[in-house]
Amino acid sequence: MNQYLFDYYPIVLMFIVALGFVGTSMAATHLLGPKRKTQTKQAAFECGIEAKGNARIPFSIKYFLVAILFVLFDVEVIFMYPWAVIFKELGIPGFIEMVVFIAFLLVGFFYIIKKGALKWE
Numbered sequence: 001m002n003q004y005l006f007d008y009y010p011i012v013l014m015f016i017v018a019l020g021f022v023g024t025s026m027a028a029t030h031l032l033g034p035k036r037k038t039q040t041k042q043a044a045f046e047c048g049i050e051a052k053g054n055a056r057i058p059f060s061i062k063y064f065l066v067a068i069l070f071v072l073f074d075v076e077v078i079f080m081y082p083w084a085v086i087f088k089e090l091g092i093p094g095f096i097e098m099v100v101f102i103a104f105l106l107v108g109f110f111y112i113i114k115k116g117a118l119k120w121e
Contacts, residue, residue, distance in 0.1 A: 062117075062120065065117055066117075066118065069112060069117065069118075073105070073109070076105055079101075080098070083098055
């Protein structure tokens with residue numbers, strides 16, 4: 001049991017170092033950085049263009065749909081990496097399981113294409 005927990009020590013150490021670096025960097029910039037509040041610094045900055053109108057205008061849900069589909073298929077591909085690492089250990093049953101997994105992905109992909117989720121108007 002002790003050896004099992006010790007295997008996760010590098011991961012825990014990495015998270016501690018990462019969080020420490022982020023916290024230290026944020027604290028250092030806040031404490032050591034200049035504190036000049038001018039009207040120019042407080043103004044909204046958007047590519048040098050003055051904002052016009054209301055920012056709450058409705059726009060097509062297609063943007064969100066494409067983003068969600070991208071994340072969905074991206075996460076699915078992430079699951080293939082651990083499988084590829086232990087491919088030889090899994091043998092034929094592991095290969096068949098991945099073929100079924102990819103088949104499900106393709107069915108979903110062809111479904112969203114048929115529904116026109118990726119068509120722009």
